[in-house]
Amino acid sequence: MSDMSTHADAPRSPGRPRSVRADEAIVQATLDLLAEGSTIEALSIEAIAARAGVGKATIYRRWSGKDALLLDALRTLKGTPPQPSGHSIRDDLVLLVGAIGHNIDPRAAKIMPCLVPEVNRSPVHYQLYQSMVEPRRKLMRQVLQRGMRSGELRPDVDIELAMALLSGPMLMQRMLRWQPDLDDRLLPERIVDAVLDGLRVR
């Protein structure tokens, strides 16, 4: 359990049940190993158990296997998804686009770019990646559906395409700094306004 002390931001208190502290140590150990350069492929339950200072049985009591643990660990990098307020389609989209590629844990900067080759290499890891993004994708889908119902958005909007239009530029920029001249701070609202309005003269 000694590894937990290296994470100042991990919530822990001496009064919490031992099993909760063990779960946290296991998740932190998983993220530490990934941030230190372990591939998902190479990561083993043995190594995670050793790093967290627990037995393998403790991990298997809580998670069915490596992929389930990885999904939980990777989701903690991103924190809780933002909750759209429901007042304005535009503002809700700005909120959700701003959360794309945004992580609350500094280890994400080491881990997330390295997922790209792994996601391409293995169907299992592709599924893991999809499970990671789907809850956030669902929030955006709901906002777009609301906009179509209210008549603010065109009735023929392809929602899956619209999500790609809103998410792709932000993710490229956060992941690859694709366009070095774009000002990142205002980017979510600039992307949303441009996608809503279109480039063509009206």
Add this chain to the structure above:
Amino acid sequence: MSDMSTHADAPRSPGRPRSVRADEAIVQATLDLLAEGSTIEALSIEAIAARAGVGKATIYRRWSGKDALLLDALRTLKGTPPQPSGHSIRDDLVLLVGAIGHNIDPRAAKIMPCLVPEVNRSPVHYQLYQSMVEPRRKLMRQVLQRGMRSGELRPDVDIELAMALLSGPMLMQRMLRWQPDLDDRLLPERIVDAVLDGLRVR
């Protein structure tokens, strides 16, 4: 030079000058090593020379160093950029968006996703990546400028942002299969039409 025989699509003829054949062998050796899992970091002029069956001096006679060689090698993965015909803004954008993330060399599927972590790790590799994409970005910038001059596009279009809107969704899809339900074949025209028209009712 024996490695060249493994690339059926590499242009070679017995009548070509020895120096051209050596250049090709060097570029092919570089791509082979990357496709086999070498990181850009780990790749050495020594290893490339050995693989290509040439001396290091032969490489330095043609390229100033590893980065210049890498840039040439990575550019051959993508082939020649498509040339917009200049008749229609929309069709020219569809052509250029269709070329994003498209590679003519099968080794690209192994190499390109692995560049993401490297680009994030090193300013030199980030520069390499920017040099690789800039010629293609320039073609798209010119089409958008033409559209603004002709009055087809809004006069207040932010061209760098517009390029991110057009490129981001395509690259995400080609690199990560971000949205598994999107039909890739028609994607370039669907992206271009949606970005030109916008999601909002007019």
